[in-house]
Amino acid sequence: DSMFSTTGNLVDPLSHLSRAFREHMLEKALYSLVTPTNTNNNNPAMATDDSSEKPVSCTQLSDTHEYLQLLSECSDSAGSSKDVTFAISPSLSALPGVDAVGKWWYSVLSVACCWLVGEDDMAERHYAVVDSLPKQLDQADDLLPKAVLSAFRARRLLFS
Numbered sequence: 001d002s003m004f005s006t007t008g009n010l011v012d013p014l015s016h017l018s019r020a021f022r023e024h025m026l027e028k029a030l031y032s033l034v035t036p037t038n039t040n041n042n043n044p045a046m047a048t049d050d051s052s053e054k055p056v057s058c059t060q061l062s063d064t065h066e067y068l069q070l071l072s073e074c075s076d077s078a079g080s081s082k083d084v085t086f087a088i089s090p091s092l093s094a095l096p097g098v099d100a101v102g103k104w105w106y107s108v109l110s111v112a113c114c115w116l117v118g119e120d121d122m123a124e125r126h127y128a129v130v131d132s133l134p135k136q137l138d139q140a141d142d143l144l145p146k147a148v149l150s151a152f153r154a155r156r157l158l159f160s
Helices: 013-034 059-076 098-119 120-124 127-131 145-159
Strands: none
Touching: 013 059, 013 098, 059 098, 098 120, 098 127, 098 145, 127 145
């Protein structure tokens, strides 16, 4: 398992492939979020000086939304088990077949997208998931998830 996704079944090659795909979608979503395309198809010769002053529009983040949607769908079906049980719990880790780590990163990037376009109400839908850091990330040696969570909480408090 990595910091960005978990493998449902360690001996299943398809589970490893699925995890690699989820991580690839996360990478593509993050890249498209930090480098949104402009209406000139990224042709610097056609870009105008005032394009950098305009706020990011929803259409500029359409690639990000597509990647995040794929990541969400794949995280929901990661390592689904034959013995499916249903649990009522606020924790995603209690649900079989859900990649809680991938879902957490999906929620973090979804909140970032919503904040960029000023959709604070839409961002609030993901707050509960972002606030509940998966146990694997909480116990990890790498401090990146905790730093992201702290930055999220600071930004949310600043504008609430």
